[in-house]
Amino acid sequence: MSLLKETLLKIEPVDKEKMSQAREHVDGLLKPVGSLGVLENIAIQIAGINPDILGGELKKAVLVFAADHGICEEDITSAPQPVTALMTHFIAEGKSGVGVIAKKAGAEVFVTDVGVNAEITNPKVRNKKIRLGTGNMAKQEAMTRLEAEKSFEIGIETALEMIKNGYNILATGEMGIGNTTPSSAIFSVLGSLSPEEVTGIGANLSEEKLVKKSSVIREAIALHNPDPKDPLDVLAKVGGLEIGAMAGVMLAGASMKVPVLIDGFISSAAAALAVGLNPDVYDYLICSHNSAEKGAKKGLELIGFKPFLHMDMRLGEGSGAALAFNIVEAAQGMYNDMGTFSQAGIDIV
Ligand SMILES: O=C(O)c1ccc[n+]([C@@H]2O[C@H](COP(=O)([O-])O)[C@@H](O)[C@H]2O)c1
Numbered sequence: 451m452s453l454l455k456e457t458l459l460k461i462e463p464v465d466k467e468k469m470s471q472a473r474e475h476v477d478g479l480l481k482p483v484g485s486l487g488v489l490e491n492i493a494i495q496i497a498g499i500n501p502d503i504l505g506g507e508l509k510k511a512v513l514v515f516a517a518d519h520g521i522c523e524e525d526i527t528s529a530p531q532p533v534t535a536l537m538t539h540f541i542a543e544g545k546s547g548v549g550v551i552a553k554k555a556g557a558e559v560f561v562t563d564v565g566v567n568a569e570i571t572n573p574k575v576r577n578k579k580i581r582l583g584t585g586n587m588a589k590q591e592a593m594t595r596l597e598a599e600k601s602f603e604i605g606i607e608t609a610l611e612m613i614k615n616g617y618n619i620l621a622t623g624e625m626g627i628g629n630t631t632p633s634s635a636i637f638s639v640l641g642s643l644s645p646e647e648v649t650g651i652g653a654n655l656s657e658e659k660l661v662k663k664s665s666v667i668r669e670a671i672a673l674h675n676p677d678p679k680d681p682l683d684v685l686a687k688v689g690g691l692e693i694g695a696m697a698g699v700m701l702a703g704a705s706m707k708v709p710v711l712i713d714g715f716i717s718s719a720a721a722a723l724a725v726g727l728n729p730d731v732y733d734y735l736i737c738s739h740n741s742a743e744k745g746a747k748k749g750l751e752l753i754g755f756k757p758f759l760h761m762d763m764r765l766g767e768g769s770g771a772a773l774a775f776n777i778v779e780a781a782q783g784m785y786n787d788m789g790t791f792s793q794a795g796i797d798i799v
């Protein structure tokens with residue numbers, strides 16, 4: 451059996467009984483019921499995923515996947531394609547946005563090349579290259595179905611390795627010039643949304659080129675007709691290699707009862723595919739921030755995510771997810787260390 455199938459079969463729903471016990475505990479803490487809002491929700495969610503993680507020290511990893519996109523040939527990005535390879539190197543060196551944010555949160559960043567269109571010589575970048583970037587989806591399918599499956603499996607393998615090494619909370623991140631285009635295409639297909647509704651400026655595309663970007667997406671979808679009920683078909687026809695790998699991390703996290711923090715627009719497109727493959731994955735994902743990318747709001751609504759950080763960020767790399775580690779730790783602190791009404795002899799619950 452393939453690793454993807456095996457992983458999907460292993461995923462169980464979160465433990466609703468543990469969640470209602472956790473809700474009871476949270477409601478008994480020294481505060482008006484509900485007054486710690488999202489911190490309460492996160493603690494209860496993690497209790498349903500794995501109470502040991504809620505009660506213990508977090509060992510945090512941001513898993514960044516880098517890849518290139520053939521669609522760059524259509525001139526719908528502001529930055530040139532070689533920036534992917536350059537930034538992949540700088541992310542691995544800790545010199546990018548996610549590097550500094552993760553450091554403050556005490557998280558490690560691991561970078562994997564799943565399809566950068568250049569040789570990466572930095573030994574800190576893990577080499578799992580599937581191909582040298584996707585095909586240009588305006589003319590051909592982005593990748594084969596087999597490559598799509600492989601991208602999921604690299605994400606699964608990477609996450610399983612991290613979990614084996616003791617990491618008990620993961621965050622997804624990516625680097626890939628052009629990857630807002632496949633992300634918009636994925637949301638357009640899965641949500642039957644018009645490309646215009648879910649297409650934005652990415653890494654600062656000009657307004658004139660934005661019109662072209664939407665029409666390229668519309669034409670690619672019309673050319674390949676991806677099946678919205680088949681996430682692998684959507685990924686293969688209009689997706690990206692790093693998007694598949696991030697979805698794989700989410701599946702592996704769910705299969706091992708480990709929470710996965712979701713970053714911005716591209717990470718959430720991966721989440722939409724992962725949840726499409728198995729709806730139980732949803733409860734293992736923690737959506738961190740609402741990216742300022744146009745389309746992020748619609749995309750998150752489609753999945754049913756409610757982000758709790760509103761930072762006007764749209765960097766990607768896992769930067770927003772890394773920022774949210776501190777929020778998860780605050781939720782743990784609330785759950786484990788706050789006094790209770792019964793200890794205090796107060797009876798107003
Ligand atoms: O995470 C986000 O919400 C996000 C929104 C816009 C852009 N990005 C980053 O910018 C790159 C993609 O932008 P573009 O315009 O080249 O498609 C890619 O490397 C992403 O990490 C990321």
Ligand SMILES: Cc1cc2nc[nH]c2cc1C
Binds near residue numbers: 529625765
């Ligand atoms: C400089 C730069 C850094 C990035 N990080 C993620 N996407 C990016 C795009 C650019 C252009």
